[in-house]
Amino acid sequence: MIPCVHEDEDHRGRMRYTLTETEHGHAWGVCAEAEGLFGEPRRGTYELVGWVPQAEVGGWVGNRLWLVPDDETLDPWLLRDAESPGPPLGADSLVLTGLDDYEGPPEGHRGRVRVHDGHQWLGSCREFARVLSRKQPAPPLVLRGLAQGDQLRAALTKGTRQALDLEQAALEIRDDQGELLTERLLWARVNAWRPSSYGTDLIDLELDGGLFTPVPEHVRPIWERWHVGPPDTAAAWAGLDTRRRWAWHDLVRERTACRVLLDRPAGHAYELDGRHVTDEPGLYLALGEAVNGPGGYFGGCFAALDDCLGGTFGYTAPATLLWRDAATAREHLSQALSPDGQPYDLFGVVLDLLAEGGMHVTLA
Structure with missing residues (x-):
């Protein structure tokens, strides 16, 4: 007999993936493996x-x-x-x-x-x-070893085309402590299901891969690093290239969206380690960790930074920031281009935004 996943059951910390119905929030099921999660998105x-x-x-x-x-x-x-x-x-x-x-x-x-x-x-x-290139069939997303929720079991028992169209869902991904790391939205349409080798009470659920955007392969090592939990030391991203720093920042931002940050009181003194601020994602990663510690978030573009300075992202104005090794950011970020190609000073704009948001910055 296949076990059901009930709304009041504390299953979330025991399996990495939860397929959740977005309108009402019930769990279609939970599993430990999602085959087809990583791949090459359609470009x-x-x-x-x-x-x-x-x-x-x-x-x-x-x-x-x-x-x-x-x-x-x-x-x-x-x-x-x-x-x-x-x-x-x-x-x-x-x-x-x-x-x-x-x-x-x-x-x-x-x-x-x-x-x-x-x-x-x-x-x-x-x-x-x-x-225009020929469309290649997308590989399915297979949730292996899935423990079904009540609603999914009923849909599979009914088996009609309408019942197997689960509509919009979220694939929630959790770390080893059961904390929500990120999620991916998809349109969940069941292609097939079968008994799973993971256990006699579990199934492998195959979803239409054409309705899901896979996570790029270059992101996989970063997610695997975060699966064990958030970093406990700052600048764990320092050895990554710019592409993978952006991927690290995306995960930091998405994880923060799942949490409520407590603002520090006004007058707090922050310190930014600027040794690795050699590109734009490095800037925002270092700033996020200066305000919210290892793996912390504090903006990823001008609009997001301005939003963070307004509160509810760990910061209350006024405050001070000691920016160490600021010459590194000045060297790498002073010459930038706007979308229409107009030159501007990215480093200078960020300093201005911080000042306008009540952050008094000292460059060292």
């Missing part, structure tokens, strides 16, 4: 024809890549987590892939486009077009 592919480089582009290109049209009536296009996957389609072309929310440039656009990564211009092209 948009672009060809930049007539590419004229200003910097070397290869491999991972940047967390945010801005494509700025010469036509000033058009806004820049954002390509996230951009890569250059290999040889170009043509002798004078550059191919980029990335995660985007767009369908490329306006239909028929043929004007020149300049490209930057937020810090330097990478080059320009005379045409910019989306390449």
Whole structure:
């Protein structure tokens, strides 16, 4: 007989994954393994024809890549987590892939486009077009060794197409102490289920992978590090490259969203270790740990930093911040580019925001 997961049962700390119905909050089930959680998300592919480089582009290109049209009536296009996957389609072309929310440039656009990564211009092209590739079938998301909740058991017993469409759900991921680490939203549609090798009372539940965005493979080691619990020392992220620092920061931010932070009283003295602030994620990771300790969060962009300075994120104005080794951040972050390519001082803007939020900063 398959065990049920009841709402009042303290199962959350015993298994890593909980599939939760988002509207009413009941648990469809809990399990220890989620096969297909990590993979390669579907990426948009672009060809930049007539590419004229200003910097070397290869491999991972940047967390945010801005494509700025010469036509000033058009806004820049954002390509996230951009890569250059290999040889170009043509002798004078550059191919980029990335995660985007767009369908490329306006239909028929043929004007020149300049490209930057937020810090330097990478080059320009005379045409910019989306390449439509064949859709590959997505592997399923399989929850192995799943202990069913009452509602899931009833849906599987009924077995109709409508009953097996569980609609919007959240896959909650917990650390080894049972604390919520993060979650991934998905549209949960059951493809199949079968008895599990994990135990006679458990099942393997297969969900339609086309309705789920996998977590990128480069993030897996970071999640595995956090599975044992949050870091107990600061700057555990220091040895990561920029791409993986952003992934670490994403997990810090998502974990913080699940918690209520107690604000320290006004007048508190903070100290920031600036030795590793060599890029933008390093800036926000160091600032988060200065305010909220190892693994702490305190913004990830100007708007989020401003929000944190307003309270409920561990801070109450006024306060002081001793920024040690500030010269490192000044060296690496003073020259930045806005989305439309205008130069600005990222380090200086952050200092101004901190001052406006009541944080008196001393640079050392």
